[in-house]
Amino acid sequence: MPGLSAGVLEGDPRALARVLTLLENGDDLGLQVMDRLFPHTGNAWITGITGPPGGGKSTLVNELIRHYRSQRLRVAVIAIDPSSPITGGATLGDRIRMTEWHDDAGVFIRSMASRRFGGGLAQNTLAVAHAFDAAGFDHILIETVGTGQDEVAIASLALTTVLVQVPGTGDGVQTLKAGSLEIGDILVVTKADRPEANELARDLRRLKTLVFDPHELAEGWQQPVVKTSALSGEGITELATAIANHRAWLQESGEIETRRIAIASTEISSRVESALRARMLDFRDNRNGDLHRLVEDVVSRRLAAHRAAERILHELR
Amino acid sequence: MPGLSAGVLEGDPRALARVLTLLENGDDLGLQVMDRLFPHTGNAWITGITGPPGGGKSTLVNELIRHYRSQRLRVAVIAIDPSSPITGGATLGDRIRMTEWHDDAGVFIRSMASRRFGGGLAQNTLAVAHAFDAAGFDHILIETVGTGQDEVAIASLALTTVLVQVPGTGDGVQTLKAGSLEIGDILVVTKADRPEANELARDLRRLKTLVFDPHELAEGWQQPVVKTSALSGEGITELATAIANHRAWLQESGEIETRRIAIASTEISSRVESALRARMLDFRDNRNGDLHRLVEDVVSRRLAAHRAAERILHELR
Numbered sequence: 001m002p003g004l005s006a007g008v009l010e011g012d013p014r015a016l017a018r019v020l021t022l023l024e025n026g027d028d029l030g031l032q033v034m035d036r037l038f039p040h041t042g043n044a045w046i047t048g049i050t051g052p053p054g055g056g057k058s059t060l061v062n063e064l065i066r067h068y069r070s071q072r073l074r075v076a077v078i079a080i081d082p083s084s085p086i087t088g089g090a091t092l093g094d095r096i097r098m099t100e101w102h103d104d105a106g107v108f109i110r111s112m113a114s115r116r117f118g119g120g121l122a123q124n125t126l127a128v129a130h131a132f133d134a135a136g137f138d139h140i141l142i143e144t145v146g147t148g149q150d151e152v153a154i155a156s157l158a159l160t161t162v163l164v165q166v167p168g169t170g171d172g173v174q175t176l177k178a179g180s181l182e183i184g185d186i187l188v189v190t191k192a193d194r195p196e197a198n199e200l201a202r203d204l205r206r207l208k209t210l211v212f213d214p215h216e217l218a219e220g221w222q223q224p225v226v227k228t229s230a231l232s233g234e235g236i237t238e239l240a241t242a243i244a245n246h247r248a249w250l251q252e253s254g255e256i257e258t259r260r261i262a263i264a265s266t267e268i269s270s271r272v273e274s275a276l277r278a279r280m281l282d283f284r285d286n287r288n289g290d291l292h293r294l295v296e297d298v299v300s301r302r303l304a305a306h307r308a309a310e311r312i313l314h315e316l317r
Numbered sequence: 318m319p320g321l322s323a324g325v326l327e328g329d330p331r332a333l334a335r336v337l338t339l340l341e342n343g344d345d346l347g348l349q350v351m352d353r354l355f356p357h358t359g360n361a362w363i364t365g366i367t368g369p370p371g372g373g374k375s376t377l378v379n380e381l382i383r384h385y386r387s388q389r390l391r392v393a394v395i396a397i398d399p400s401s402p403i404t405g406g407a408t409l410g411d412r413i414r415m416t417e418w419h420d421d422a423g424v425f426i427r428s429m430a431s432r433r434f435g436g437g438l439a440q441n442t443l444a445v446a447h448a449f450d451a452a453g454f455d456h457i458l459i460e461t462v463g464t465g466q467d468e469v470a471i472a473s474l475a476l477t478t479v480l481v482q483v484p485g486t487g488d489g490v491q492t493l494k495a496g497s498l499e500i501g502d503i504l505v506v507t508k509a510d511r512p513e514a515n516e517l518a519r520d521l522r523r524l525k526t527l528v529f530d531p532h533e534l535a536e537g538w539q540q541p542v543v544k545t546s547a548l549s550g551e552g553i554t555e556l557a558t559a560i561a562n563h564r565a566w567l568q569e570s571g572e573i574e575t576r577r578i579a580i581a582s583t584e585i586s587s588r589v590e591s592a593l594r595a596r597m598l599d600f601r602d603n604r605n606g607d608l609h610r611l612v613e614d615v616v617s618r619r620l621a622a623h624r625a626a627e628r629i630l631h632e633l634r
Contacts, residue, residue, distance in 0.1 A: 031623050038621040126622065257616070264615040264622060268608070269597060271626030276593040280586060291585070298581040299574070304355040305443065305581065306348050309588030 004029075005036035008135050013105060016135050020110055023127040026120065034127060037134035044076075044133040047243055048142045048157065050183070051164025056190035059230040060164065060239075061143050062097055065107055067240050068139050074106040076132035078125060080144045080154055081113055108132065122270040125154055126263070157263055159256070160246045162186045162239070165204065167196035185223060186242045192227035192234055201225050221249050280312075321346075322353035325452050330422060333452050337427055340444040343437065351444060354451035361393075361450040364560055365459045365474065367500070368481025373507035376547040377481060377556075378460050379414055382424055384557050385456050391423040393449035395442060397461045397471055398430055425449065439587040442471055443580070474580055476573070477563045479503045479556070482521065484513035502540060503559045509544035509551055518542050538566050597629075 007015025019037075022030030051057055061077055068075045101107035110128060112121075125142060132140050144154045163184025168191070189201045204225045224242045228235030250256035294311060297303035324332025336354075339347030368374055378394055385392045394414075418424035427445060429438075442459060449457050461471045480501025485508070506518045521542050541559045545552030567573035611628060614620035 031621075034621050034623065039618050042618050123622070130621075260616045261612055264612045264625075265608070267622040268611065268615065268625045268629065271623055272597055272629050273594065275626060275630050276597065277590065280589055280593065291582070294585065295578055295581045298585065299577045301356050301359050304348075304351050304447075305440070305584040306351065306588050308581075308585045309592060312585065312589050313592050 002036070005033045005134075008033070008037060008131060009040060011105075011136055013108065016108065016131060019131050020128055023131060024112065024124055026124075030127070034130065037131060041130045041133040044129070044137050044140045045160070045243070045247055046129055046133075046140045046142065046158045048144065048154065048161040049164060050144045050154075050161065051188075051190075052166065053145050055164045055166040056228075056230065057143055057145075057164050058097065060188065060190060060228060060236075061141055062100070063228070063230060063233070063236045064139075064141060064240065065101065067236050069104065069106055072106070073138040074136060075139045075141065076107075076129075076135075076137040077109040078128055078132075078140065078142045079109065079111045080121070080125065080142065081111055108135075108137065120270065120274045121154060122157060122266055123274060126157055126267045126270075129157070153266075156183060157266060159250065159259055159263075160185050160243050162188055162243070164188045164190055165200060166190050167192075167200040168194045185221065185246050186239070187223055187225045188235075188239060189225065189227045190230075192229040193231045197227055197229075201227055221246065221253075221255075322350045322451075325350070325354060325448060326357060328422075328453055330425065333425065333448060336448050337445055340448060341429065341441055343441075347444070351447065354448060358447045358450040361446070361454050361457045362477070362560070362564055363446055363450075363457045363459065363475045365461065365471065365478040366481060367461045367471075367478065368505075368507075369483065370462050372481045372483040373545075373547065374460055374462075374481050375414065377505065377507060377545060377553075378458055379417070380545070380547060380550070380553045381456075381458060381557065382418065384553050386421065386423055389423070390455040391453060392456045392458065393424075393446075393452075393454040394426040395445055395449075395457065395459045396426065396428045397438070397442065397459065398428055425452075425454065437587065437591045438471060439474060439583055440591060443474055443584045443587075446474070470583075473500060474583060476567065476576055476580075477502050477560050479505055479560070481505045481507055482517060483507050484509075484517040485511045502538060502563050503556070504540055504542045505552075505556060506542065506544045507547075509546040510548045514544055514546075518544055538563065538570075538572075 004015050004019055008019050019030060019033050021027075022033065049057055049061060058079075061079075065075045065077070097109060101109060112124065112128070129140050129142065142154060142158055161183050163186070165187065167189060187204050189197050189204065191197060224245075226235050226239045226242055228239060250259060291312065294303065294308040298305050298308050321332050321336055325336050336347060336350050339350065341347075366374055366378060375396075378396075382392045382394070414426060418426060429441065429445070446457050446459070459471060459475055478500050480503070482504065484506060504521050506514050506521065508514060541562075543552050543556045543559055545556060567576060608629065611620065611625040615622050615625050
C-alpha cells in the first residue's frame with residue numbers, strides 16, 4: 001500500500017491505474033492510499049467540459065490534449081459517459097482517443113460510466129481527480145454530457161467549466177437554459193466552420209447580458225465566447241488562453257478560495273450521503289433485526305411508519 | 318388537532334383536505350394527526366395504475382370510479398404527475414375529472430407533483446393513502462406515469478398493480494421491458510377498439526410465459542390480460558373483477574402479508590432516508606459550524622474528504 005501511493009507519486013502508470021480502480025470501487029485500500037496522496041494534491045488545474053451529446057466535446061478535448069502536450073504539460077482526462085454502463089463507460093470515441101495517446105506517458109484517459117456509481121459519482125470523480133493531481137498531471141479535464149442534473153453537477157466540480165454549444169442544431173440558443181449558461185466560465189461554439197456558428201456566438205454574447213446582472217458583469221469574470229473548429233484547427237489556442245485567463249482571474253480575485261470551498265463541501269457531502277444511505281440499507285437488509293420488528297408493528301397498525309422511522313434514526317445515531 | 322383527526326374519521330372532506338396538505342408539506346401537525354389515524358387504516362384496497370403517458374390511464378381511472386360508485390363504494394384517487402411541478406400536479410385532465418366528481422362526496426381526487434417531493438414521494442403518497450384509508454374510502458387508486466424509476470417505485474406501494482399498455486404506438490410490446498411487466502399484477506390493454514389491440518394482448522400473454530418461470534406461473538398468481546375501451550365501455554367490469562380476484566388471491570395465499578411488509582419497509586426506509594438527508598443539509602448549511610472547519614481542512618489539504626466525511630458521520634450518530 002505504501003508501494004502503491006509511492007508508485008502514483010513517482011508517476012508509475014500501472015500503480016495509478018490500480019489506484020483509480022480501487023477508488024472507483026470504493027475499496028478501503030483505495031482510501032488508505034488517498035490518505036497518503038491527498039497532501040500532494042492541489043497543483044493540477046481541473047477543467048470541466050460539458051455540453052450536449054454530439055457537440056464535438058471529445059474532439060475538443062483531444063485538441064486540448066494536443067495543445068498542452070505541445071507545451072510538454074501532462075494531461076489527464078476523466079470522461080464521464082452516461083450512456084454506456086455496460087462497456088464501463090468507454091465509448092468508441094474514447095477508445096480511438098485512448099489508442100491515439102496510448103504510447104504517450106504524459107496523457108492518461110479514464111472513462112467512467114455515470115450510472116455505475118449512483119449517488120457516488122461526485123465523490124468518485126473527485127477521488128480520481130485527486131489521484132491524477134498527486135501523480136503530477138498539470139491539467140485534468142473532466143468531460144461530461146451536460147444533459148442530466150448529475151452531469152451538470154459534475155461539471156461544477158471543476159475549477160474552470162467550459163460549456164460547449166454546437167451551431168446548426170436548428171433550434172440555436174433556445175435549447176440553452178439560463179441555468180446551464182451560468183455554469184460555464186467559458187462558452188465554446190464548436191464546429192465554427194459551419195455558417196451558423198457566428199450567429200450562435202452572437203446569440204450567446206447577447207444572452208449573457210440578459211442572464212447576468214450588468215453590475216456583476218462589470219465587476220466579475222467576463223465569460224468569453226470562443227469559436228473552435230476541429231477542421232481548421234481554429235480556436236484551440238484561444239480556448240487554452242481563456243482557461244489560463246480564468247485561472248489567473250480566480251487567483252487574483254481570491255475567488256479560487258470560494259470555489260475550492262464549494263468543491264470540498266460537495267465532496268464531503270457526497271461521501272456522507274452515500275455512507276448514510278449504505279448504513280440504512282444495511283439496517284434494512286438485516287431481516288431478523290430491529291427493522292423487521294418495527295415493520296411488523298407497522299403492518300399490524302400498532303405503530304405509524306414515521307414513528308418507526310424515528311426509532312431507527314435514534315438507533316443510527 | 319384531535320378535531321382534525323376526528324373530522325377525517327367521520328368523513329369530513331374539509332378536515333381531510335386540510336390533513337392531506339399538512340401531510341404533503343411534512344408538517345409536524347400532520348404527523349400528530351397520523352398517529353391518531355393510523356390505527357384506523359388497513360381497510361382500503363390500494364391499487365396502483367401505471368403505464369406510459371397518453372396510454373389512457375386517466376380515462377381508465379375515471380371508468381373505475383364510475384364502476385365502484387355504481388356499487389356505492391367510496392373511491393379516492395392519488396394522481397401523481399411528473400410533468401407539472403408548477404400547477405402542483407393537477408393536469409387539465411385531472412381538473413376536468415375533479416369537476417366531474419366534484420359534487421360526489423364518495424369520490425376524492427388528489428393530484429401530487431412528483432418533483433415537488435424529491436426523495437419523499439413514497440412517504441408522501443403512503444401518508445395520503447393512509448388518510449384516505451382512515452377516512453373510510455373503500456378503494457384508493459394511485460395513478461402514475463410509469464416512465465421513470467420513481468413512478469414505477471410508487472406503483473409498487475400498492476397492493477394490486479395494474480400495468481397499462483396501449484396498442485398502435487408502432488413499436489408494440491417491444492417497448493415493454495421485462496422488469497416493468499413484472500410489476501403488473503394485472504395487464505391492461507387500453508383502447509381495445511383499435512385493430513392492434515388484439516395483437517398487443519396476444520403479445521403480452523406470450524411475453525408473460527417468457528418472463529416468468531413456468532413453475533411460478535403454475536403455482537402463483539396468473540396475471541390476467543384485460544382489454545378495455547373507453548369508447549365501447551368494454552372491459553371495466555372485467556378489470557374490477559380482476560382486481561377483486563387478485564385481492565382474494567393475496568388473502569387466500571397469505572401473500573398479502575409479504576406485500577404489506579414490503580410496503581411498510583418502503584415507507585419506513587423512505588422516511589429514514591429523507592430525515593438523514595435533511596440532517597446532512599442542516600449540517601452543511603450551518604456555515605460557521607463544524608462542517609465549515611472540516612471543509613477548510615480539506616481545502617488546505619490537511620485532511621482528505623473521506624476522513625472529513627467520517628468525522629461528520631460520527632457527529633451525526
